[in-house]
Amino acid sequence: AQSVTQLDSHVSVSEGTPVLLRCNYSSSYSPSLFWYVQHPNKGLQLLLKYTSAATLVKGINGFEAEFKKSETSFHLTKPSAHMSDAAEYFCVVIPNTGGFKTIFGAGTRLFVKA
Amino acid sequence: DTEVTQTPKHLVMGMTNKKSLKCEQHMGHRAMYWYKQKAKKPPELMFVYSYEKLSINESVPSRFSPECPNSSLLNLHLHALQPEDSALYLCASSQPYDRALYGYTFGSGTRLTVV
Numbered sequence: 261a262q263s264v265t266q267l268d269s270h271v272s273v274s275e276g277t278p279v280l281l282r283c284n285y286s287s288s289y290s291p292s293l294f295w296y297v298q299h300p301n302k303g304l305q306l307l308l309k310y311t312s313a314a315t316l317v318k319g320i321n322g323f324e325a326e327f328k329k330s331e332t333s334f335h336l337t338k339p340s341a342h343m344s345d346a347a348e349y350f351c352v353v354i355p356n357t358g359g360f361k362t363i364f365g366a367g368t369r370l371f372v373k374a
Numbered sequence: 375d376t377e378v379t380q381t382p383k384h385l386v387m388g389m390t391n392k393k394s395l396k397c398e399q400h401m402g403h404r405a406m407y408w409y410k411q412k413a414k415k416p417p418e419l420m421f422v423y424s425y426e427k428l429s430i431n432e433s434v435p436s437r438f439s440p441e442c443p444n445s446s447l448l449n450l451h452l453h454a455l456q457p458e459d460s461a462l463y464l465c466a467s468s469q470p471y472d473r474a475l476y477g478y479t480f481g482s483g484t485r486l487t488v489v
Binding site for chain 2: 356366
């Protein structure tokens with residue numbers, strides 16, 4: 261069975277400090293992993309994706325994530341938070357088994373303090 | 375064009391009304407999706423159309439009726455909704471067999487309030 265666990269429901273950082281949003285997954289097969297961001301009352305925007313190429317993935321707006329198979333993790337990082345990063349972040353697994361199954365994490369709300 | 379456009383952005387409807395949500399994409403994607411998102415929750419899949427045919431209905435009540443007139447358009451017809459149906463309704467698109475490579479493109483959503 262596949263699952264996604266976002267380890268923190270809320271993360272609060274100060275502007276200019278690093279961001280770490282944690283995601284662990286469980287999958288019988290090598291999955292594709294995505295991070296999406298959602299600003300209030302907006303749709304989901306793709307930040308970055310891992311699809312079995314490089315394990316360190318760079319995305320938009322300075323975000324990165326590293327796929328660690330041994331730890332079944334895909335944590336999202338950013339060296340320096342900006343006020344505009346305040347949003348909801350979803351870790352998403354799409355199994356490479358066909359069909360339309362998609363597993364969303366519960367989400368992590370990022371707060372950025374001035 | 376790399377966008378999914380949803381209209382209207384906001385909708386308030388009574389429990390006896392009939393309304394429709396619209397979604398349009400011009401990315402050549404052949405799979406389109408309706409998701410429902412309640413506050414502080416991840417999106418929940420409602421319907422999937424693949425090559426204009428309904429592929430998945432996640433046991434959605436019949437007061438929600440999807441329609442895919444062509445490969446670019448997706449509608450969600452609403453009738454006799456309940457207050458608990460108030461939510462953000464998101465449309466998404468992808469290629470049916472490339473989702474694991476490219477993920478989804480989401481629209482900005484329709485904020486629906488049922489009074």
